[in-house]
Amino acid sequence: MRTRGSQLVVLALLALGAVLMLFPLWWMLVVSLETPANAGAATVEVGALSLFPAEPQWRNWVDAMRAVGTVEWEGFLDALANSILVTFLTVTATVLSCSLVGYALARTRFRGRATLFGIMLATMMLPPQVTMIPMFLVFRELGWVDTILPLVVPALFGNAFFVFMFRQFMAQVPEALVEAARLDGCGHLGVWWRVMLPLCRPVVAITAVFTFIFVWNDFLGPLIYLHSEDKATLAIALNSFRNQYGGLEDVQYLMALSLVTMIPCILLFLVAQRQFIEGLGKGAVKG
Amino acid sequence: MATVQFEAVSKTYPGGVRAVEGVELLVEDGEFVVLVGPSGCGKSTTLRMVAGLEEITGGTLRIGGRVVNEVPGRDRDVAMVFQNYALYPHLSVRQNMAFPLERRREHGGLLARLTSGSAAREEDARIAAEVERAAQVLGITALLERKPSALSGGQRQRVAVGRALVRRPAVFLFDEPLSNLDAKLRVEMRAELKALHQRLGATMLYVTHDQEEAMTLGDRLVVMDGGAVQQCASPREVYERPSNRFVAGFVGTPSMNFLEGKMEGGRLQVPGAQPLELGGRHRERGGGLVLGVRPDALRRAQGAEEAMLHARVALVEDLGDRCDIRLEVEGDQELVARRPASELESWEALEAGTVVPLTFDREEAHLFEPGPHGVRCG
Structure with a gap:
């Protein structure tokens, strides 16, 4: 039983941690709503930062979005649409492919299953930088450069970490449920789709959220494969914007656009928080 | 269907x-x-x-x-x-x-x-x-x-x-x-x-x-x-x-009692029991045989001439509507008798270790060949 004193210490430490984590966000928010002069001053000296702007400049956000790219609004909307498309396709492909491979490894028997599982786990040790150039060469040969295919298609082949999570979760599902589904008329695909996937909701949530955040924020992939302005994702657009409006006098626009880019991730986390934490817990216990 | x-x-x-x-x-x-x-x-x-x-x-x-x-x-x-x-x-x-x-x-x-x-x-x-x-x-x-x-x-x-x-x-x-x-x-x-x-x-x-x-x-x-x-x-x-x-041991609660014996001169000799006269095809056989009696077929003999075996009382268990009496016969073989609750008092009056005469109806006895899956032979 914890004493009241130790609880207070824990609470204080957690509060301090939360303040440290939230400070950059708060700083971004304040700067994004400041006048150009105040924003520039706050960037140079933290002491010049007010708790909240006396006159919030909400227009900064609209102006920042409008100013992306060479054509007003078009640059931002194109980048937004591209990010949504790439993220949606990648998240869907990752959830489907990882759960399907996880099902095969957890619930079907075939020669070499353990070896394949081991090889798949070993790929987790491979840094992505190692495969970057060979993959670029392959995609260039396929004529996929400057399309979203190199960003989406690899997701159809699963991700070792998420496959591992799905496999561990599915291995815990009682065998009788699978047998009942088979007798009720399901084949392997039916069992996977109708029984396993709905039962794996926490793992689906965690896979979807992690993949969403990674793909939404991914800069390197789109930088390598997407060259045309109309194909850029938000991360690329933000980088171009930084080159254009990176000066102290325009920093409020950069912060405003950065926050706009972050909003979907924050919203998604808030919406899926319960499932997300449940999934992490299950992964920890059953993994 | x-x-x-x-x-x-x-x-x-x-x-x-x-x-x-x-x-x-x-x-x-x-x-x-x-x-x-x-x-x-x-x-x-x-x-x-x-x-x-x-x-x-x-x-x-x-x-x-x-x-x-x-x-x-x-x-x-x-x-x-x-x-x-x-x-x-x-x-x-x-x-x-x-x-x-x-x-x-x-x-x-x-x-x-x-x-x-x-x-x-x-x-x-x-x-x-x-x-x-x-x-x-x-x-x-x-x-x-x-x-x-x-x-x-x-x-x-x-x-x-x-x-x-x-x-x-x-x-x-x-x-x-x-x-x-x-x-x-x-x-x-x-x-x-x-x-x-x-x-x-x-x-x-x-x-x-x-x-x-x-x-x-x-x-x-x-x-x-x-x-x-x-x-x-x-x-x-x-x-x-x-x-x-x-099958005899698996079906029925408590399990059927088994007593290992030997055939001698057409009679089944079980330690602690009167020789059991077996007629018909058993008359000529020798070797081991297992006598099986269900617990509810086992009862106290009214007199010496009715007694078919003697056993020591080990434990009397009151089950409400009936009672189980755990008994031991010569050669450390154990028996269970299941009797109606009306007999509980008379059984409980006996001290542990008391030797009691027991009997059963001949028609309720089962005979098996030796071994855990010995087939029924009577």
Whole structure:
């Protein structure tokens, strides 16, 4: 039983941690709503930062979005649409492919299953930088450069970490449920789709959220494969914007656009928080 | 409805472990057959082979005359109720029960459904009606919108039966469906299952390790041990004329008493007992023989001339409506006598270690060859 004193210490430490984590966000928010002069001053000296702007400049956000790219609004909307498309396709492909491979490894028997599982786990040790150039060469040969295919298609082949999570979760599902589904008329695909996937909701949530955040924020992939302005994702657009409006006098626009880019991730986390934490817990216990 | 015929059906697992060996059995159309035996006797494996959940490695299995060895479980027209219910936790009771019918409809072809809207609506209505009908039969209509997690054990079991019922299968398979229920509920559900069988007249194969459940439910019992069928007969016959010592010991509570003896001069000599005169074909034989007497056939002898054996009282257990008396005979062989509660006082009046004369009716004695599976010989 914890004493009241130790609880207070824990609470204080957690509060301090939360303040440290939230400070950059708060700083971004304040700067994004400041006048150009105040924003520039706050960037140079933290002491010049007010708790909240006396006159919030909400227009900064609209102006920042409008100013992306060479054509007003078009640059931002194109980048937004591209990010949504790439993220949606990648998240869907990752959830489907990882759960399907996880099902095969957890619930079907075939020669070499353990070896394949081991090889798949070993790929987790491979840094992505190692495969970057060979993959670029392959995609260039396929004529996929400057399309979203190199960003989406690899997701159809699963991700070792998420496959591992799905496999561990599915291995815990009682065998009788699978047998009942088979007798009720399901084949392997039916069992996977109708029984396993709905039962794996926490793992689906965690896979979807992690993949969403990674793909939404991914800069390197789109930088390598997407060259045309109309194909850029938000991360690329933000980088171009930084080159254009990176000066102290325009920093409020950069912060405003950065926050706009972050909003979907924050919203998604808030919406899926319960499932997300449940999934992490299950992964920890059953993994 | 259909017959289920086992012709020398065997199951050998990779590595050579033989789980089931040469099962020969014909389950008649509409019959309720119970596979009973101790853990690891092969009864569940046998049932799972009928369901198509275990590959048959030897022999032939026919359902309704059709050889099904290579037919997937979903195409055998069988429905199974599992020990832990196996309800889909993410679906409501209604969706659980409709699940097999929905899958059957899918097999009818996606294209056909899409091109014929009215046929699809008719099919939807038919499935809904089937679910309602089964729910009414089982008294679970009020639970249809609930999730399995919101149901009690007995309710879950009813839903599991309902899911089997809606399919109107040729054969129902039950794999220890009552073993997760408490004792009172088990007795209730047992009666419901029996009534359901009488109402449907369906072919049912039921696995249990509980011999009381087996005796009350089955038209016929199949007693199994070591992967082989030991006896297949009506519950009455299994109880009164067990085919071997294993069956005699397994069926009946408490177990039958066994006393090892030797044949000498046409008499069975059991240590601590009067020589037992055996007539007929036993007269000429020698060697060992096992005498079996059910606990309820054993009683105190009224006089010395009636006594057939003597035993020391070890313990008297009061069971309310009856009492069990644990006794020891010469050679450290143990006996149990089950007597009515009216005799409790007279037994309790005896001190532990008191030697009492016991007797039994000759017709109630069973004779077996020596060994754990010694066959019945009288």
